[in-house]
Structure formats: structure tokens, C-alpha cells
Amino acid sequence: MSPASSHTHRPPALAGLELLASAVVLVDADGTISYANAAAENLLESSLKALSRQKLAAQFLNPEELDNICAQARLHKFSDLRQDLTLERAGRDPLHVHSIVSVLDEPAGHVLIELREHLQHIKLDREERILDQSQVNKELIRNLAHEIKNPLGGIRGAAQLLEMELPPLHLGQLREYTQVIIKEADRLQTLVDRLLAPHRRPHIVGDVNIHEVCERVRSLILAEFPAGLTILRDYDASIPEFRGDKEQLIQTVLNIAHNAAQALSARIEAGEAQLTFKTRVARQVTLAKVRYGLALDLHIIDNGPGISPQIRDRIFYPLVSGREGGSGLGLTLAQTFVQQHMGVIECESRPGYTDFRILLPLP
Template sequence: MTQTPYSQILDSLMTAVIVLNDDLSIQHMNISAEMTLGVSGSKVIGKPIEVLFSPHDGTPQSLADALRENTNFTKRKATWKLHHQKSLTVDYSVTPNAESGNVVIEVQPLDRLLRISREEAMISSQETSRNLVRSMAHEIKNPLGGIRGAAQLLSRELNNEDLEEYTRIIIDETDRLRDLVDRMLGPHKVSQREEMNIHETLEHVMSVLRAETNGSIKLARDYDPSIPDIEADKAQLIQATLNIARNAMQALTENKDEHKPPPAITFTTRIQRRYTIGRKYHPLVVKASITDNGPGIAPDLIEDIFFPMITGRAEGTGLGLAIAQNLISQHNGLIECDSVKGRTEFILYLPLENQHA
């Protein structure tokens, strides 16, 4: 990309900025604009602005009119149809300069702002839910110990094997409830952070799935090998990733259909630039995706799947995803889900800069 005296300043902005020549060819795009429009600036420099848009989008003509009339204008909640046919909702301002023959376009994607607001609300709701569940779990756990102890004492006083069977049931069921409560409370150990590569975690999870499915599910990988190490608790990342992957595996094995394509799970990694998680901005994050071609998640569940006790499976406890989200949030990250019939994708976002809990 051609460097201008202001290139470094423009590239540091979170606002997407596009600079056009007087013939509406692209002179410069900052990094935010590349990310917003899904193009590499070096490949479009010198090309007409139309290359960024679908032929059916009228934005290039609006820019030509602005340059001809030398008038500034701003459009709110405009829908851009981009070159790859994706739609983008934006606020954008156009500032032409007749003397220099340039047009500066400042773009604020509203999809991103809506996503940030949605994530903030989700993180806040999940934190409230976790606190409530922890309080309830502690209240449940205390009497369970008393019930178990009383059952043990009672079993010692009984000489009838049939009656002792009842006390064994009480003890076993109490232990089962205690284990469930422990899972609701989440991990008790302090995070042990170390430098590690995200692919180590994914490869470990794949090996576990391979053993559990005995080859009945195709496991594929699409990695970016250039991703640097992150500082994380390896055991916690494995647990979070395994919870998600097992959900995908169970969705595929419990919904077999001869007419569907062979069941498959794909693990993908990429670098995401300039990403905001909650209110915190991160220059670089690791984006790790787990995608399956199963039946998808019911639309009425998709917004609540990360809350405890929410599940679409008859045998599910509804704790796996809640625990996974909790573990990733301890790494200042986030898990998102996008699901339609035939494709469900869980995306883990983990900041690359060192994050100490």
C-alpha cells in the first residue's frame, strides 16, 4: 500500500477511513477499513471505489455526486452491499476537498457497536447468573453433607440388608448431587498461566474426540500456523474447548440421518485485529472456531445457551457451556455462537497480550 505522511496516524484509528483520488480511485485504506470491508488495501489501491461494492449498491454514485458538488454529507444506518455480497450497516461521513481532489470517507460500522452492546449485556447477565448459581449451590451443598452423614450413621445401626439398600441409595444420590453442585460452582484451583500455543489445546481435544468417536465423525483442522503463543491455563482451555467439542459430537451422534452429509467437526484458528470484548479493546486476539454440520441449535435457545441449566438435550445438564464461558472469561476472553440448520459454530476469542487474572 502506498505510504503517505498520514498513513501511520490513519492506521492507528479504530474508525475506518478510506481516502479517494479525484477520479474516485482508492488512494489509501487504513487497517480498520480493511477489516470492515473484508479486503486487503494493497490489492485495491489505484482501483475504482466500485471494487468494494456490489454493482447494486448506489454508494459510489453518491460519492461521485459529493465530489462534483464539493459538498459534505453524512448518512445514518446506511446498508452497504459489499463486493462479497455481505451486507453491512454503517454510519458514514464524506468530506471532499476540491483543492486536493481527495475524498475522505469515515465509516462507523453499526454491526460492531451492536455486537459490543450485546456482548456487554451478555457478560453482565452471565456474571449475575453465576453469582446466583454459586449462592444457591452453597446453600444446597451444606445440607447435603448432613443428609449423607445421617444416612451413613443409620446404615451402621441397621441389620437388614434390604433397609441398608435404601441408605446406600441415599448416599449415592447425595454424592451425585454433590458432584453436580461442584460442577455448578466451577473450578476451585487458581489459574496456572504459562506460555502455550492454542493449537496444542485443539490437538489435545481432537485426540480425545477421535478416541471417543472411534472415527465415526470426521475431524478436520484449518489452522493459521503463524499465531503466536498466548499466556493461559492449559488445563482450563482444554476443559472449555472440550465441553464445546463434546456438545458438537453429541449433537452429531444423537441426530443421525442417512440423507445428511457425513458428520464432521472442523477446528479453525485465525488472528482477529482490533477486537473489543465487553468494554476492553484488544489490538490482537486469537479466534478459534469449532464448527459442526449437525442439526443446529433451536432459535428459542440460542440466546440462553451459556446460562446454567439451559440445554436442548434430554440427557444434558446445561452446565458444559456455562463452565466453558466462565473459564474463557477468566482469560478475559469470550465465546460466541452462530447456528443454523446444518452448521453450528462456536467461536472463542482470546486476547494475545498477556492478561493476568
């Protein structure tokens, strides 16, 4: 076996580590990565093949700390040592992780390092709260929409009857008022229908290719914004098809991408607006309290002004919008459709960078 291939070989003795949620990395005597489980590949955002040519310490902002504790481990100064480290991430905020370093008798000089995100448990708690809140929102919306829908029909009908009874002498002047009532009743009816749409429509399941979904949305966005906006594609062609509702997923991605394009209006005028569709496979992911071996990891990224901190924690709530004249339903519907596919949707935003991340289980 060549040295290159031995670096990427996964020893059978370590097969059980592939099932762990924690990232586990094995480094050799000079600090080069010789093994990383699936969770570590996910955390370090790279494959074992690529990682096996790198020093683990080089991944961190404080590499000397990791080198120091690994050296102490090799001298058998302790059985295991815990240390907080800061992981570098290209284009994103650094990630704080907690490391547990253990020395191995075999192979000689090798050290086993377990890495855990500090915020992992907070993230799981937040996802649980989001699911609970989403269920409450759905019930509230459904009940409220039905309560509004019933009197709306009566208001519109009464306005039509009133218009028919208007005296001919004043018909033109007074008809303007009855038309306002009718048009506003129709507008509210449309809003109510949009609120109820995700609960009425059957879930049509078929084989879905996520890149076909992205390409469909890309063509729709470019048709509306033909100049000043560049849509980049960063696809992982190995992602398999999965069972889902293609139309719902198109609507989900379209709602997010359309919101992004509207937020990019100033950059579009300057000709420097950028939207990116990025797909990856995530491994050993927990979605809605269920553990999946593989998941689709879809990112919709823009270089717009970012989401206002005042609404950042409420963007998926119904009728919350950061845009003047927005209905505040686009992201609510997107979240509903993603949850119907047993997935989760997250958002990271700062000025110049907004990333909506959709995670869906894969077969």
C-alpha cells in the same frame, strides 16, 4: 516503487487512522481500494494487500449506490454524504453498515469512506450485559452450591447409618432404598463440585500456543467420534503465543467442540458431519470495555442443526441445555474461563451452521 507495492503501502499521513475503531477506506478515481485501516481489514475480512486489487463497491450487495455517491463526491456536489449499505459476507448473513463518504483534494479523484456497523453499539451493550449477568451468575452459583453442599453430607451420612441399622431379615430389600439415597447424594455432590470448580482452581499462567490447544481437542474429539466426523483446520500460523492457562483453554474449546459433536449425531450417522477450527488475528478490538490492538479470533464451526431459538439467548446460563440429559454447565464454564482471560465468547447459529467465536487479547 512498483504499482503493486504502492497499493499496499500505508502512507504515514494516514497512520492515525490505524487507531480508529471505525473502518476507513480510501478509493482511487476508478473505485479501487488504495488504503484500508486495520478496522476496515477486520470488517471486510481481508488484508490490505488483497483488498488493494479490488473495487470497494464489489464488496456490497448494492454496489451501484456506493459508486453513485462516490461519483457525486468527485464532482464536489457535497462535502460528505451518509448512506446505508449492505456488506456481503461469504457463508454468513449480510451485514448492514452506515457509510460516510468524503471527497479529498489530494490525491485527486480519491474518496475517503468511513464504514460503521449498525449494530456495533448494540453489540457493546450486549457484551456489557453479559459480563454483568455472568458476575451475578457466579455469585449465585457459589452461594447456592455451598448451601446445597452442607446438607448433602448429612443426608449421605444418615443413609449410611440407617443402612447399618437395618434388620438382617430385610437388609437386601431395604438396602436398595438407602443405596438410592447415597448414589443420588453423590451425584448431587459431583454437580456441586463442577459448579464450584472454576472458582476453586488457581489460574495457572504460562505461554499458550492456540494451535496446540486446538490439536489437543481435535485428538480427543476424534478418539470419541472416530467415524462420520471430519474436523477441518483453518489456522493462521502467524498468531503469536500469549500468556494464559492452557488447561482452562483446552477445557473451553473441548466443551464447545464436544457439544457440537453431540449435536451432529444425525450427520455423523450419515457420514457428513463437519467441525472446523479456524484462527485469525483481529485488530483494534474492544473486549470487556478495553481496547486492544490485536486479539486472537478463534471460531469453532459446525454444520449441525443449530441452536434452538428458545434457548439461543440463554445458552451461557447455568443449567440451560439443549440436549436431553445435558448438565447445562459446559458453556457456562467455557464463558467463565474465557472471561478469566479478559476475553469474550459469542455465538451465531442457524440451521446447518453454528459458529462459536472466542476473542482473546494478544500481546
